[in-house]
Amino acid sequence: MEVPALQGLGVEHGLQTLEQRAKVGERHKSLRIGVPLEVSNEERRVALAPSGVSSLVSNGHQVYVQEAAGKQANFSDQEYAEAGGEIVREAGELYSNCGLIVKVGPPSDDECAHLQEKQILISALHLGGTSPEFLRCLMDLGITGIGFEFIRDQDGTLPIVRMMHEIMGSMAVQISARYLESGEGGKGVMLGGISGVPPSTVVILGAGVVGEWAARTALGFGAHVIVLDNDLSALRVMEHYLDRRITTAMATEGYIRHALERADVVIGAMMKAGQRSPVMITEEMVMRMPKGAVIVDAMMDQGGCCETSAPTTHSQPSFVKHGVIHYCIPNMPSNAARTATYALTNVLVPYLLKIGEAGTVHEALWRDVGLRNGTYVYRRHLTKKSLATMFGMPHRDIELLIASGI
Structure with missing residues (x-):
């Protein structure tokens, strides 16, 4: 036979x-x-x-x-x-x-x-x-x-990268909530609002896996979430997944500047596969942000999304520049x-x-x-x-x- x-x-x-x-x-x-x-x-x-x-x-x-x-x-x-x-x-x-x-x-x-x-x-x-x-x-x-x-499966998924990015997105929001507290030098506000008090505004740059999981977690806290990306299809997909509970806009310089001036939290999640992350936030934009606001640059392992970002460590995870708290650990899932x-x-x-x-x-x-x-x-x-x-x-x-x- x-x-x-x-x-x-x-x-x-x-x-x-x-x-x-x-x-x-x-x-x-x-x-x-x-x-x-x-x-x-x-x-x-x-x-x-x-x-x-x-x-x-x-x-x-x-x-x-x-x-x-x-x-x-x-x-x-x-x-x-x-x-x-x-x-x-x-x-x-x-x-x-x-x-x-x-x-x-x-x-x-x-x-x-x-x-x-x-x-x-x-x-x-x-x-x-x-x-x-x-x-x-x-x-x-x-x-x-x-x-x-x-490691990329037949459907194009990078299974380990995706898992770590899900963790990074969720952690970025948890971390930002802590650094907004008065004891950490933040604005002294909660991510989610309470009766009679509006919620904080979380601006997420990037509609990939990190951005999606950051948005999911921020919505869970009750925050007002704005997602910016220069890929209209990615924004449309995220709106669909999250039942249109987020505000989306194209990541033009004007939109980014406008959003950051009102942001309590900014999460850098913009990436390009196999390349350095694009720098979307200039130092001048950071200078116009509210004092005590928080930037969590989740893309530090790929160079970072913010001009004022610099790698930090688990022993010294944050620094303040222009009155804005920066959290820039390259290896966030390790936390x-x-x-x-x-x-x-x-x-x-x-x-x-x-x-x-x-x-x-x-x-x-x-x-x-x-x-x-x-x-x-x-x-x-x-x-x-x-x-x-x-x-x-x-x-x-x-x-x-x-x-x-x-």
């Missing part, structure tokens, strides 16, 4: 659709997955919650968790051990025992020294802090590098470390299970478009054109590499 063929990748440039013969028998492979402690002081998340470790272990995989990896997200070593994880003290021991490393931030220079030949590394890449030396290190070791920012860890776990565990079911990373990339899109280093080649352009390095098309079996 003939074994039916599995349809593989469709490769561009006129090549015919590839087919791969299905192989008879079980392909499942037990993975040895490492979850290291994040070494950055600004990173409080961990890549997998204990519930994710439990799911992986119950599917036949081994999970090694470094001591205190989940401490800042309020997960104890005991919880990981009870979930079936093996707790290890040193990073070197973890890296040497595992074929797949999953972490939140990209490896530091010290962590790169622990990487092993032909490991799989799944983490954020943080384009702003990436260096050609880091990429060459991965290529020299034959690492398969899969970046959170690049809701437990929620963000659960969100990461929900997305990552299915991908890890797919890698195990495929048996090899080559087979996993062949089968799954999300993992394939997420890969930026494979078989000693850079596979993202955007990175190659950024650093003047050669690259190879990931689909051609997989199809050719090079």
Whole structure:
């Protein structure tokens, strides 16, 4: 009886659709997955919650968790051990025992020294802090590098990016509510009005995922919400989703200036995929804002939307300029470390299970478009054109590499 063929990748440039013969028998492979402690002081998340470790272990995989990896997200070593994880003290021991490393931030220079030949590394890449030396290190070791920012499902969704942006939008409003309080140097007003007292005005620049979730949260507080964007379709979609409970306008200089002069809170959520965020708020506009108003620039990890913004830290999260409070932490989801860890776990565990079911990373990339899109280093080649352009390095098309079996 003939074994039916599995349809593989469709490769561009006129090549015919590839087919791969299905192989008879079980392909499942037990993975040895490492979850290291994040070494950055600004990173409080961990890549997998204990519930994710439990799911992986119950599917036949081994999970090694470094001591205190989940401490800042309020997960104890005991919880990981009870979930079936093996707790290890040193990073070197973890890296040497595992074929797949999953972490939140990209490896530091010290962590790169622990990487092993032909490991799989799944983490954020943080384009702003990436260096050609880091990429060459991965290529020299034959690492398969899969970046959170690049994982894109077949429907075009960036699942990890979307999750983090939902958190950022909600948090931006929660943070602004706190900084409006008198004790924080704010205007001394509530976001939502009370009987006889009107609500605060929240101006959101950007109608993407961050802007949508900021608007949802601000409406929940009872605020008056204005959303500005230069994409009319995006504004129309947001109005529809939010039952026309928001005011929308095009993000022209005149509209922005007018809105900011009356704003209690401004949330910067304007972004361009793969590019620096556009600067939509000038210093002169900030000078005309009410004293004690709050700017939360949620796009600091991409450069920021406001001319007066500058990166801040969790230990010193805000500063005042021209009488306006600025909150500009580039890594906002880390401040809701437990929620963000659960969100990461929900997305990552299915991908890890797919890698195990495929048996090899080559087979996993062949089968799954999300993992394939997420890969930026494979078989000693850079596979993202955007990175190659950024650093003047050669690259190879990931689909051609997989199809050719090079």
